[in-house]
Amino acid sequence: MLKLRYRFETSSFLQIALARSLAPWLAGHFDLKLESAGPLLSAPELYGFFSRPLLQSELCLHTGLAFQPDPACANLFWWSGGALPAHEWLLQIDELWSMTPGGAEELKKRYPEKPVHYLPPCLELSHWQTDAPLPAELELEPEQRLLLWQSPTSDGMEAVLKAFIPDALKAPDVVLLLQIDAVSDDFEDGLMEQIAALCEEHGIAEMEQLNIHTLIGPLAPEAWLGLLQRTAVLLNPAEPLLVLAARALGKTVLAPVGLLTTQTGVLLWEDDSEANRQVLRQALELTTSALSDLAAFSVELVGPELQERLNRLPALIDLPTRREKAKAERLNRAAAEREGRKQKYSLFHSDYQADEMQSRRAWHARYAEYFKAVRADVLDIGCGSGIFLEILKEMQIPAFGIDPDPDMVDVCQELGLQALAGDERVLADCVENSLGGIHASHIIEHIDGQRAIAMVENALAALAPGGLLLIRTPNWRNQMVRHEGFWLDITHIRPYPLPLLQQVLKDAGFEVTAAGFEEFGWNDTFIVGRKPLSGEKA
Structure with a gap:
């Protein structure tokens, strides 16, 4: 079954209505994930399709302009009318569809080298x-x-x-x-x-x-x-x-x-x-x-034609080569950004705390507020029993988690939450610019410096422009943490003091928008990094 990401804009009722008509049908014929530019409060029944973890896909169907085309898969744009997207955006699309015959003719004139088809919209009244x-x-x-x-x-x-x-x-x-x-x-x-x-x-x-x-x-x-x-x-x-x-x-x-x-x-x-x-x-x-005669626009009639066109497209494109090229380009960009960095992270080595009171729901809720305005899924690294995922679900923010403990993954799934087995290294395989936010609470102290740097750099690649990375970790300035608390967790590798985290995030390309220490418990360290928008500098 082909993996399909269906991207649309939640600011448009028309695109929401189309997604509500199509998503249940598509889910029966594809491994479907919905992606939107913001929370989908007006159609909560689609939440399950949004929070599904789908790290790579063969197909990406766009009905709006909220996302850039994915260079690692086949991209399709289904045009509903109005002004066309920018020429540079359309050049990255592999196949163009129009909801009107006249629109298809216009697209053929403008882009004669691209496949263009007419496919009417479907309507669930x-x-x-x-x-x-x-x-x-x-x-x-x-x-x-x-x-x-x-x-x-x-x-x-x-x-x-x-x-x-x-x-x-x-x-x-x-x-x-x-x-x-x-x-x-x-x-x-x-x-x-x-x-x-x-x-x-x-x-x-x-x-x-x-x-x-x-x-x-x-x-x-x-x-x-x-x-x-x-x-x-x-x-x-x-x-x-x-x-x-x-x-x-x-x-x-x-x-x-x-x-x-x-x-x-x-x-x-x-x-x-x-x-x-x-x-x-x-x-x-x-x-x-x-x-009264809506048969020509029913999902039962439009759906099979949509399915046939989607199924044949991967065969026309060399997806393995495309994926390798996209990954190589991303790694080359990351290497170029690291080139010439004068800061050596070893200057900041010291040591740090544990992860006890984070399970309190109230502590998580204040951090969930940071992700209210993100424009894509939130990934919770080290999701544990799913408390943060539950809060995001209540806020109707699409989210999924990863955790190295399969028992914790089972707990999340039993609660109806989306979770996979894995750790922060999954970020290396995430689709570039696909996530709206990443929450990493008490994760970084469990990995060494090289993995920490890789996590931050891979997070920057996986986040969409404007996306947020939020890290919480024990506060080495706290005397209880420094003297004993940090070492009560046998899996802790090393502490990450706030100056070090600020330097690592800035070097990777993040803009640090918030940082400090919690007022409660053992005064955990927190830091929030924002991926700059296109054209911005961190």
């Missing part, structure tokens, strides 16, 4: 029918009808205003909502100028007579769903899954040519403002019936 609240900023009267235009930017807004404003006073119960993810600093002034000019052109004395509202900034998935459920007419959407879901919910949709128009009974949105004015007037007078 129940995910869209769960009652959701409106955004808190929006207040609507029960009799008001909502006309929704949603866009990542304000591009295209003028065409919407030209279609709505001329006849706005004839439909006083209609509210136009412009929901835009990001705008420029002068957006509000420009919007007022456009509205004023159109009011003057069409003899509207007061702009205040118009029911036009704006919501600026990305919406939470639940708020976005609530907005769609309350909408009467959806204007010029960019994504085919949105068109499909809106029509299945009984919404009137005005969309451009090629956006599933023929299958879903969508009214045509054109480049001509007068034509759009007429079709909008028609849309407001229609009583639209919900689209």
Whole structure:
């Protein structure tokens, strides 16, 4: 069974809905792991797919841009519409798919050397029918009808205003909502100028007579769903899954040519403002019936075609050579970074403490807070009986653990947690840039200096940009630790004082964002290192 990583963005309700439809089906045909850019609070039933340990994979399916393509496997991008990713990003993709026929044609023109296919989205309607609240900023009267235009930017807004404003006073119960993810600093002034000019052109004395509202900034998935459920007419959407879901919910949709128009009974949105004015007037007078024939977009129909395309791709690519090349490049980069380092770690040799009170849940909880905003899985090295993993699960942060004691692994698995047998050396085999965080509590004192340096360097490679490495270890400055406590654990190798840890992390390329000593117990040492974003220097 091929190993498949399915990567998407949790900020997009559309991508969440697609994953909820596809993941259970894919898990029956592939060794599946989901990866997302942040906690998936709106779909907790997918948590098991997120926290599965999958250290290497043959395939990586991207529906969003939250992750860089993995140089050690076959990468596929399933384009839903809207702006294309950066050219450099797409060059790293092995095969391109589009959710619309028109999008496939565009991709073929731009990238004639790459395989391009049309594959429609799949829709599980129940995910869209769960009652959701409106955004808190929006207040609507029960009799008001909502006309929704949603866009990542304000591009295209003028065409919407030209279609709505001329006849706005004839439909006083209609509210136009412009929901835009990001705008420029002068957006509000420009919007007022456009509205004023159109009011003057069409003899509207007061702009205040118009029911036009704006919501600026990305919406939470639940708020976005609530907005769609309350909408009467959806204007010029960019994504085919949105068109499909809106029509299945009984919404009137005005969309451009090629956006599933023929299958879903969508009214045509054109480049001509007068034509759009007429079709909008028609849309407001229609009583639209919900689209009932969704067979072409069911997972039972889309899934087998998806499976067939995924299964044949590894045979077209020399994966062993690709993996060896990726690993060699990473090792060469690490060697180049070590070259010329003047600091000799032997300057810091001394000795250090034990690991008793860490089992207290409250102590772990404060460190779990560091990982709330990470954009990928958290790995707990030396996970023990799974206390830290349980806390992360409660916070809906995807996580898995490794521990050298098979009995501890069994305990974790009996609790429904994901754990593997192993130690910090597993990091050397992790996919580059794949982890959001690494928690290593009372691990480093069990290994020698060379393994400690390798652990930190391999952690930097495995972490995604912005990812965190958190290390806790006994505090050699504590008298109880130094005189006896450290040596009560027969497996302790050597202590790692805070200055040494700071130097090792900085030399490896981390930015040290927090460090110090706990106020309780034996005042354990802690340090947090952040992998710099692309272009940053530690």
